Amino acid sequence: MKTNITRRPSLVKQFVCLVAVSIIALHPLPQLALADPEGEQVVQGQVNFNRDGNLTVITASNNSIINYQGFGIQTQETVQFVQPNELARVLNRVLGPDPSVISGTLLANGIVYITNPAGVYFRNGAIVDVGGIYAAAGTITNQNFLNNINHFTNLTGSVVNQGTINGEIVSLLGKIAANHGSIVGDNSIVVIAAGDDILIGERGGHIMVRITNGASAVASDAPAVENTGTISAGRGKVALGAGDMVSLAIRNTGTVRAGEIALEAGGQARVEVSGTLDAANNSPGGTGGAITVLGDRVAIVDATIDASGDAGGGTVLIGGDFQGGGELPTASRTYVSTDSTITADAITEGDGGKLIVWADELTGFFGSLSARGGANSGDGGFAEISGAQSLISRGTVDLSAQNGSTGTVLYDPENIVITGSVGGDLDGDDSDGAVGTLNDGGADGIIVYADLPDAFVIYESEIEGTGASINLQATNSISVSGDFNLDDVAITAGNSLTMTTSNALGEGSGGIDLTSSLDGTALEFKTTDTGTTGTITLTAGADGGDIGTANIIVGKLTTETGAIAITSEGAVTINNVIATTSGNVTLDSGAAVSGTGSIAAALLTIDAATGVDVTTTVTTLDIDNTTFGSIDVDETNDVDI
Numbered sequence: 160m161k162t163n164i165t166r167r168p169s170l171v172k173q174f175v176c177l178v179a180v181s182i183i184a185l186h187p188l189p190q191l192a193l194a195d196p197e198g199e200q201v202v203q204g205q206v207n208f209n210r211d212g213n214l215t216v217i218t219a220s221n222n223s224i225i226n227y228q229g230f231g232i233q234t235q236e237t238v239q240f241v242q243p244n245e246l247a248r249v250l251n252r253v254l255g256p257d258p259s260v261i262s263g264t265l266l267a268n269g270i271v272y273i274t275n276p277a278g279v280y281f282r283n284g285a286i287v288d289v290g291g292i293y294a295a296a297g298t299i300t301n302q303n304f305l306n307n308i309n310h311f312t313n314l315t316g317s318v319v320n321q322g323t324i325n326g327e328i329v330s331l332l333g334k335i336a337a338n339h340g341s342i343v344g345d346n347s348i349v350v351i352a353a354g355d356d357i358l359i360g361e362r363g364g365h366i367m368v369r370i371t372n373g374a375s376a377v378a379s380d381a382p383a384v385e386n387t388g389t390i391s392a393g394r395g396k397v398a399l400g401a402g403d404m405v406s407l408a409i410r411n412t413g414t415v416r417a418g419e420i421a422l423e424a425g426g427q428a429r430v431e432v433s434g435t436l437d438a439a440n441n442s443p444g445g446t447g448g449a450i451t452v453l454g455d456r457v458a459i460v461d462a463t464i465d466a467s468g469d470a471g472g473g474t475v476l477i478g479g480d481f482q483g484g485g486e487l488p489t490a491s492r493t494y495v496s497t498d499s500t501i502t503a504d505a506i507t508e509g510d511g512g513k514l515i516v517w518a519d520e521l522t523g524f525f526g527s528l529s530a531r532g533g534a535n536s537g538d539g540g541f542a543e544i545s546g547a548q549s550l551i552s553r554g555t556v557d558l559s560a561q562n563g564s565t566g567t568v569l570y571d572p573e574n575i576v577i578t579g580s581v582g583g584d585l586d587g588d589d590s591d592g593a594v595g596t597l598n599d600g601g602a603d604g605i606i607v608y609a610d611l612p613d614a615f616v617i618y619e620s621e622i623e624g625t626g627a628s629i630n631l632q633a634t635n636s637i638s639v640s641g642d643f644n645l646d647d648v649a650i651t652a653g654n655s656l657t658m659t660t661s662n663a664l665g666e667g668s669g670g671i672d673l674t675s676s677l678d679g680t681a682l683e684f685k686t687t688d689t690g691t692t693g694t695i696t697l698t699a700g701a702d703g704g705d706i707g708t709a710n711i712i713v714g715k716l717t718t719e720t721g722a723i724a725i726t727s728e729g730a731v732t733i734n735n736v737i738a739t740t741s742g743n744v745t746l747d748s749g750a751a752v753s754g755t756g757s758i759a760a761a762l763l764t765i766d767a768a769t770g771v772d773v774t775t776t777v778t779t780l781d782i783d784n785t786t787f788g789s790i791d792v793d794e795t796n797d798v799d800i
Contacts, residue, residue, distance in 0.1 A: 195236050198228025198255065203301065213237060213263075221247040221269075222305055228255040230273060232263040234284065242269030245290040245327075250274070250304050258316060261285050267292075270328060274298055278316030278333065281340065285322030292326050294318050295357075296333030309359040320388070332357050337385040338413070346395040349417070353383035354402030370402040370425060382410035382431075394418035394440070394448070401428060408454060411436070418448040423488070430454030433461045440468040447473025447503055447512055453488055457518075459495040459526065465502045472503035472512025472530050472540050479517035482571060483547060493518040493546075495554065499526035503540060508533035511540025511558060511566055522546035524554045528568075532560030539566025539627060546572050547634075550615035558627035565654050568625060571632040574614035574669065577622065579643030579676060619648055628654040628693075634661050636669020639676040647683040655694040655721065656684060662709040662728065663702035670699040670709035670729060680734040680756075683715035694721035694742075700728025700749070710750075718742055723760070733758065733773060
């Protein structure tokens with residue numbers, strides 16, 4: 160092995176941070192002697208060192224392993240790795256006590272590994288231009304490296320970037336890991352992760368990051384993983400991950416751009432997102448990407464999250480997947496602030512995307528969701544805003560479509576109260592502070608989570624102002640309160656209204672009561688704009704676990720051409736008019752269908768287990784029940800009993 164060596168005295172320099180003071184406090188860089196790689200020992204492969212002034216050229220065969228006493232690059236220095244090809248790998252393992260500080264230039268045509276349990280720091284002004292880089296404040300065994308198993312252990316130090324890193328693979332791994340600079344790549348894979356033990360792989364076309372033994376990593380409000388800078392990965396993949404932190408695990412206030420973006424923290428950790436997460440794809444024919452933000456407590460504050468696409472919207476999952484199901488972990492509490500937007504629009508054509516905001520306990524949603532259909536063609540997308548126990552939703556939802564059908568928004572808490580007002584603050588107060596349950600006024604941006612509200616309150620104006628079909632699902636009950644403007648709730652043109660209570664065993668048997676407001680039985684729910692086909696569907700006891708006790712009580716329901724369907728495991732009580740101009744009405748009761756009201760429809764179908772006592776004005780009447788009470792039928796051409 161030929162080695163030309165030029166040595167110079169070490170320089171001890173005070174590090175002057177050029178970024179915000181808060182960054183210094185969270186991730187200070189060490190004051191230490193800086194020098195080029197020193198004390199090298201080749202463990203595996205053919206390696207040659209050539210030092211010429213400020214330039215060190217290291218020629219290394221694939222899978223080379225080199226141990227060092229120190230590995231650093233001063234501001235004026237350049238270290239260049241020459242490798243057989245862009246997939247060739249070289250492991251640089253630091254055994255000495257000092258962190259690796261890179262202030263100069265690191266170049267490589269292949270993939271470079273730097274492992275140093277004392278830490279790896281890329282200072283402001285550093286330039287890293289490589290095929291790929293793994294910077295880990297821990298160790299990797301020779302066997303795992305040679306078998307291309309990226310399993311890093313004993314992660315005790317920090318890895319912090321304040322420079323510029325350009326590579327198709329970039330992984331920053333440590334007890335604390337942060338990017339305050341710039342990471343750039345063309346369709347690259349970027350991983351920033353914190354924990355004691357990290358395994359990085361790929362599964363099903365997605366990045367797989369397994370983090371273990373992270374419980375003691377961070378016990379303060381300093382984040383274990385932080386991005387205040389810019390990560391631009393093209394249509395590639397970015398993952399920010401932290402282990403079982405007991406406090407703040409991940410904070411993003413910078414910008415992340417990639418086709419797939421995932422932020423995930425384990426255990427009881429908190430994840431905070433501000434800044435920008437951008438998985439949009441505006442190229443002709445492109446569809447939006449995928450964004451997931453997962454943790455025990457998730458806060459979206461002053462954030463722009465975008466998965467729009469020219470030919471179709473993508474997917475954004477905040478706190479979990481649809482109704483908290485699937486393989487993804489779920490948040491206990493999720494918060495979206497008034498100044499946050501979450502978008503998965505189709506721009507030119509195609510359908511809007513899928514937006515989920517979920518929590519097992521409480522979701523507080525005050526922001527804006529949009530999953531619109533394409534301008535030329537396509538339907539609106541799907542949105543779910545749900546808290547399994549409690550929900551506060553004061554934000555806006557736009558699932559409209561210029562040349563297609565509007566989408567559907569689902570609300571899915573335990574209890575829902577639809578509240579009306581003839582005006583004033585009681586109808587549609589969108590202030591998160593007014594709720595007193597979730598607010599972002601805590602010190603250092605900490606989200607304060609208070610006690611769970613008894614029910615999800617959705618205002619009349621929010622229903623009437625939503626550009627989408629509305630699906631209200633509750634495990635126990637749906638009711639109404641207040642004094643409704645004009646005594647009605649009007650669904651926007653072309654959209655439908657669905658209300659469902661599951662009432663499974665142990666969930667309660669509240670059912671649906673639309674007569675409990677100050678308007679009583681006069682309150683009308685309608686989809687009656689001229690030419691609209693909007694439907695009304697009410698279901699109580701959908702899970703059938705509390706048989707015969709979840710009832711439905713309605714006042715006035717009206718549509719134009721859309722159908723009206725009421726299904727209850729218990730009784731159905733009609734205390735005003737159920738009327739459709741030319742649509743059909745279906746009543747299905749596990750008990751009786753009765754009340755003081757009347758029904759008008761083109762086709763009325765009734766299936767009641769214990770009796771029917773209603774007045775109808777229909778074209779066709781089809782009744783299947785066991786016991787008749789009183790049926791008063793007017794203008795009926797066809798009766799099948």
